Amino acid sequence: LIQVNSDSICTTKLSFLELGSGTGLVGLAAGLLGAEVIMTDLPIYIPQIQASIECNKTKFEYKVSAEALDWGENLSNHKLLRRKPDFLLLSDCIYYEQSLEPLVNTIKRLTDVKSTVLLSYERRPEKSELYVDFFKLIESEYTNEILFETESPYGNSVFVMKLRKI
Numbered sequence: 629l630i631q632v633n634s635d636s637i638c639t640t641k642l643s644f645l646e647l648g649s650g651t652g653l654v655g656l657a658a659g660l661l662g663a664e665v666i667m668t669d670l671p672i673y674i675p676q677i678q679a680s681i682e683c684n685k686t687k688f689e690y691k692v693s694a695e696a697l698d699w700g701e702n703l704s705n706h707k708l709l710r711r712k713p714d715f716l717l718l719s720d721c722i723y724y725e726q727s728l729e730p731l732v733n734t735i736k737r738l739t740d741v742k743s744t745v746l747l748s749y750e751r752r753p754e755k756s757e758l759y760v761d762f763f764k765l766i767e768s769e770y771t772n773e774i775l776f777e778t779e780s781p782y783g784n785s786v787f788v789m790k791l792r793k794i
Contacts, residue, residue, distance in 0.1 A: 641690055645713035645738060647697070647731070648721040649673070652680040654748075658717065659684070659692035666708070668697035699730035703737045712740045718747045722762050723755065732765040735791075745770070745791035750784050769794055 644665045646655040655667035655677075667677050677694040685692070695708065703709060716739050721731055739745060751759060763772070776788040 642714040643711065644715045644717055645708065646717040646719075647699070647734065647738075648718065649677050649694070650719075652677040652694070654717050654719045655692065656680060656684055658715070659688045659690070662689045663715075664690040665692045666713075667692070667694045668708070669694075670698055671696040697734075699727060699734040703734065708738060712738065712743050714743065716743055716745045718745065718749075720749050721747075722749050722758060725758055725761075728758065728762055729765065732762065735766070736769065739793055741793045743793065746775075747772075747789045747791055748787065750780050750782075750786045752784055766791065 642663045644655065644658045644663045646652075646658070646665065646667045647669075649655050649667035649669045650673065652667050655665045659665045667681075669677060674694050674696050681692050681694060697706070697708065716735065718731075718735075722728070735745060749759070766772070770791040770793055773790045774787055775790050778786050780786050
């Protein structure tokens, strides 16, 4: 996060929206850097994310919150559409074939040309086709750039990418 926007991330109140937050680690890190963050996941995971926020709440300069979001639901009237985030965060969300199109549709609905999508994922050999399918679904509407590549303890490539709406 610091490398992506080193000039303003600690001094400007940027808005971050995280998809598939899980425990909330990525969103919490953004909050610790001074961002306003909304972490999202399926309703069943929201209590866990809220507990993580509660444990760290004294460390945040701006608001950090959790909202339920199912990528497959109709987003037409969802309150998250009221304001497009400066950054949309996705960490290891390209995982299930059945959630791929809903994920891409959600990314498209929640971003505009001013938004930056930061995508990180571990390229697992058994999921190779899924990554190809994901990038085919977004290539006509987003540019992508590899910001960082490393190797996981399992020997898989791990990528951090920046996507921008064309």
